[in-house]
Amino acid sequence: MSLVKKFMTVGGATLGSRVFGFARETLMAAALGTGPMADVFYAAFRFPNLFRRLFAEGAFNAAFVPLFAKEIEANGVDGAKRFSEEVFGVLFSVLMLITIVMELAMPVLVSWIIAPGFVGDDAKFSLTVRLAAVMFPYLMCMSLTAMLSGMLNSLHHFFAAAVAPVFLNVMMISALFWALYTGSDPEVTAWYLSWSVLGAGILQLAVVYAGVRHAGMSIAFKFPRFTPNVKRLLILAVPAAVTGGITQINQMIGQAIASGKEGAIAALQYADRIYQLPLGVVGVAVGVVLLPELARALKAGFMKEAANTQNRSIEFVLFLTLPAAAALWVLSDEIIRVLYERGAFSEQNTSVVAGILAIYGLGLPGFVLIKALQPGFYAREDTRTPMRFTGISVVINTALAVSLFPLIAERGIAVAEAAAGWTNTLLLGATLYRRGHLEWEWPLVGRALRLVAAAAVMSGVLVYLLHLWAAWFTPQSPLLTQVTALGGLIAVAMVVYFGVAFAIGGANLGMLRRNLKRKPSEAAHPPEA
Template sequence: MSQHVRQIAKDASIVGGATLLSRILGFFRDMILAYVLGAGIAADAFYVAYRLPNMMRRLFAEGSMTMAFVPVFQKLREEVGDEKAFAMPRSAMVWLLIILGVLTTLAIVFARPLTKLITPGFADDPALFDLTVDLTRIVFPYIIEISAVALCMGVLNSFGHFLAPALATSELNTIIILGAGVAWLFGFDPAYTLAWSVVIGGIGQVYMQLPQLKKFGFSWRGPWSLRDKGVLRMGLLMLPTAFGAAVYQLNIVLGTLLASYLPTGSISYLYYADRLVQFPLGVFGVAVGTVALPGLAKLASAGKTGEFVDTLNASLRLTLFICLPAAAGLIALADPMVRVLFGRGAFGEPAIAATAGALVAYGVGLPAFACVRPLYSAYFALSDTRTPAIVAAVCLVVYVIAGLALMGPTGHVGLALATSISSWVNIAALGLVLRKKLGPGWLRLGRTTFIGTILSIGVGFGAHATADRPYLSLILIILWAMAYMGLASLLRVEEARMLTDFVRRKMKKR
């Protein structure tokens, strides 16, 4: 296995560990929010308001800017050196503040028509609609803060540092948890208190990145230009990428719009189920794609196609090796997971059953959700941002057709299943197009994925056998994970041995 692949596995483990901490805090946060807000009017209003800046974040930051920034900045460092290349992120930050500043101002001024556009079904309930408008005005400036964090992440990732950006979400979760505690202790309105907590947490996320940037010699004070050539190149890459990200966000908007016509609580059910899916997806699925991008960009820039293909395949195998058993576990233990984590306070039995149904539907698509990021990294490293955008547009049509067909008979579960279906179509289309760029035999998942699939099926059946005892079934997840890794190692699966060796060396050092 090449040094590039080993470095990806190492960095992915670091990012995965940091993200694991964030996800644990996130679950604790969601447990508290479920207790405080339940799945009623306050919850639907808060999650819609919070979703809007997050949607814009993926459009301007993670969805386009960061992915376009890393390859350009990486190449610029090689051409002119770090000191001159630093003018690019400074210039990008100025553009970021200008564009998002105007956008945020417009969103605050026109919050009412914006809310009506996103959730037209809320207009039938004046109290719900007005609350959503108020929370949107408070939370929307978070887009500026989190986009600044994403730009910092691009700089740090280019230098091979992934820990600080991965820990940023932990800080936000901590602030939101504290906000919920303050609301409960002092009797403040929980929805408004949590909205302000998001904004305060965003400021903290930005300041977390500054010490690490300083270590690499970067400062926001220095030369910048609105006509910076690096930003111009990044902008050209961003145009189709932003379109693709816009299509993806339109998918979310349409999902929210459709769910707003379903019974009250449907949006919250989908949110809580998505949070559970995001746990394995964020801990390792997204981590592999994040750390693979700088390495793939270097190989593509150097014209090393063979190593590029090997690295991409290793990234996909590593992703599937982790996400296949995770998907099996989510499907098998959907009810006990929701019951133990959220089933208390205002979150009653009907909410548990509804959220568990959505979780099963999302679990079917988990491997596809995870593999999208490494494939996107490959396209961006090859400076092809057009293809993912076109494929995303096709998948949006697939989602709408599937969603409309399924939401009638199955409600919100149909919308979750439509997301999984469109994601699998996305993966298939991206893989087929890569054949033209890398050759017909580029995809080599090998015995790793075959063995991982068989073992995952065993994990799913074993976990399901204990599902009637919620707390015990969740405790046994550790045992199933150890059995999966142990059997894979005995069967000489290289990814299993590489991960266990890395963890063992870390434990010895400590």
């Protein structure tokens, strides 16, 4: 399977999850708006989500996958199975301990980390503690799910791991439908949602475990022992856990600052859900596929193949995220109005969330490029360098968020996150290039500049059409009219962008054909001289 086809497999499954996520957030906006109960639920949900990124996706996509690939190369499937069982025993035990400690410490965590702005409001504070306590075991399920997903990705079985997140959205949508059907008040709705999160974690774990069994491997629980392989994993995983959760860390900081203003947490969450669509479809797909590809090429000694794979991934990211960033900037008001403006979600809410989304759009290419650059370090078992850059970006994010929030409220949080993302991207890229792990390709630079030009032309066309079609996006316009008009704008934008990009040389059929025809054997044999 070619690199692009692997991206499409993971990206397609992730797209399905994000579409369900849109449906979920639309129902959430109608049921809760940006009111106090929305703030409470999102604050409680952010914490287990942060630890999911720290202990699950960050640690195991960065540390487990290269070591698992090394075991396959050195000792075959049996050696990889033994390694997996060693890790599973330790991981399960550590997660159980963390879960117990966090449950007992939840009031302290809410008052100091999750939502310090809720202190003094006994009702909001108490409910946030209880909802977070219900959802925190989701971390344990998702961390084990991440380990099994890393196994599947290393074995080139991408679909089950990519489709598993759909079940979180399905469970939460079901809870929302039931709450709306029974006429539940916002607090009861928040309880339904919290229990659906826990149920979804159990279901996702079952799905990927079935996928591992289907791939021909089974995992038995073994008494935890710190073998040399497990120690090596922990050495790599601790910095990788911090690095992998950089977006969530910055968002947690932003949430803590925003908790001082009612509705701010929910507004940031609604905007975040939309920019997560391109970030997830492109960024997650690139990160998931690129890491095992680079790890195997490097273990086999094929440095040129690894460099080419890295550059093609960067090219793929720019090709798809530049137009997405431009569209989020230009169409932010129309997107928020169509998706959310109904029920408890007002026209004023639309203005606030749209402003946040536009800023997130500017940071989108940087956020996704991080996913394409970090595997260049992780595949070489270097997790400390990205962690240092993560620390720098967190400092920048915190300083800007604290400085800008009093001036421009929620938009200041978004500016801080975007600036931190781009800083991290530049540090990662410059270091890879300095070490000789990233090749400078003038053709790639030229195509990137042409893609920027194509995105600019597309933006100009959208601005012109928005002026012509303004009457179709008024709050008084029927929803069907607004949806049709937005769909028309997106369709025109795609035609203009891809047409201009191919016409001026930002992309060409030969480039796409080479990527689509790339065979797995190319990563298993040295390139011809």
